[in-house]
Amino acid sequence: MSNQCKFWDCFENISPVHTFCGDHFEWFQIGDIDECPICKKGKFARFPLCTDCDIKSDEVVNSDQTKLATIQLLSAVDDVILMVKSDAPTWPEDKQKQLEHLEQKANKVRRELQSG
Ligand SMILES: [Zn+2]
Ligand SMILES: [Zn+2]
Structure with missing residues (x-):
């Protein structure tokens, strides 16, 4: 089963063990991406919502x-x-x-x- 990147507008197919695609994972690690409080998808940390x-x-x-x-x-x-x-x-x-x-x-x- 394939899996999609958790970022709200990213539809990159990724391995089931990963949460984000490569690019979005890097941003998540440096803190530029966090979780949208409503839908729980990834979003840019500087915005309150996706x-x-x-x-x-x-x-x-x-x-x-x-x-x-x-x-x-x-x-x-x-x-x-x-x-x-x-x-x-x-x-x-x-x-x-x-x-x-x-x-x-x-x-x-x-x-x-x-x-x-
Ligand atoms: Zn992505
Ligand atoms: Zn959202």
Whole structure:
């Protein structure tokens, strides 16, 4: 099975064990590319979103400020989830459920931003 470069507008076929094509991997390594908080594809780090999601979310939320705030919040929530996730298996069950719930909410907001 072939695999495509994770960068949002790159359709380069790559080996299934790789995430990015050669060029995009180099940029990812030097920090020029990071993850789009909405679609999770690669994007240039200097932009808050990949162009694809930027266009889509413009249609969804009419206020740019609201959009940006939501995206920043989503990204912060993602960071928190990522940070605590490795410890989560040692937590009591109700705490784990809360984390699961948070994750589901974040995914729901992400889907809403994506689909419009
Ligand atoms: Zn690529
Ligand atoms: Zn995106």
